[in-house]
Amino acid sequence: MAGSLRIKVDDPSDAWIKAMKGKYKPIAKAATMAMRQVANNIKVEGRANIISAGFSRAWANSFRSDAYPSGGKVSADAAAMVRHKIDYADIFETGGVIHGDPTLWLPLPSTPKRIGRKRITPSLYISQIGPLFPIRRPGKPPLLAARMGVSARAKKSGSFGKVTNAKLRKGASGSGPRVAVPLFVGIRQVDIKQKFHLRAITKANAAKLAAYYYQHFIDE
Known part of the structure; x- marks a missing residue:
């Protein structure tokens, strides 16, 4: 010793x-x-x-x-x-599976990334801009959509341009021509690799x- x-x-x-x-x-x-x-x-x-x-x-x-x-x-x-x-x-860093409760709502690529400085989520959208409504698709993940304000010409042509918070606020106000745009897709879980x-x-x-x-x- x-x-x-x-x-x-x-x-x-x-x-x-x-x-x-x-x-x-x-x-x-x-x-x-x-x-x-x-x-x-x-x-x-x-x-x-x-x-x-x-x-x-x-x-x-x-x-x-x-x-x-x-x-x-x-x-x-x-x-x-x-x-x-x-x-x-x-x-x-670790990888893993994130489960929904019961659904994870992920923003679509065309959805604005943020509202102000905060990352966009359904609850933030509802509190800051306006209502969302579901779109059920048999055999496919459900969607959450909103009304977006567009010009009469854009609505007639079907070319609505980029989805922006300003257009969504206009759509939520209920005035002028509007179209439905999907913003979030719902999934049960997401498997994240390292x-x-x-x-x-x-x-x-x-x-x-x-x-x-x-x-x-x-x-x-």
């Missing part, structure tokens, strides 16, 4: 305390610089991974990796926090921490 070495200093002198403080600063600086380097690598590589999976720049920028302490402070206990600001983003590899990126960079620490300590 291996022994242990313990050192106890009673009433240390000022010189001893100063010597220990002098040793702490380069250690703290190396630890902090190494952690910042790892955190930055994770952020850069993670965002590139999200973009390569076909997600938007906004999705990529919502992936954060921050080192602490921040600013000009240093600490031997430096740490990093890795997170994604979009609360349901983890499903794209899209991100953020955990693997984090683990690979964490393994480099000791090398980065040594490099910064020697450079100091």
Whole structure:
């Protein structure tokens, strides 16, 4: 059984305390610089991974990796926090099945993506714009549709152009020519495959921490 070495200093002198403080600063600086380097690598590589999976720049920028302490402070206990600001983003890291309750209503490609700054959902649409009504299709997933305002010429020609919130608000007002446009499709469940590899990126960079620490300590 291996022994242990313990050192106890009673009433240390000022010189001893100063010597220990002098040793702490380069250690703290190396630890902090190494952690910042790892955190930055994770952020850069993670965002590139999200973009390569076909997600938007906004999705990529919502992936954060921050080192602490921040600013000009240093600490031997430096740490990093890795997170994604979009609360349901983890499903794209792990994959999985999302079940409806009983139905999941997904916006169609032609549906506006947002109302204001919020992602469009049936409940948000109803509260912000107007009513929705179901379209039942035997043997096919049901739809939720709304009335959209169009010009008399567009209604006659059948060419309605892009679906916009402005046109939908006009349709919800009940004035002028209107047409029905499907906005959401209802499904029982959706099977999401793994899209991100953020955990693997984090683990690979964490393994480099000791090398980065040594490099910064020697450079100091």
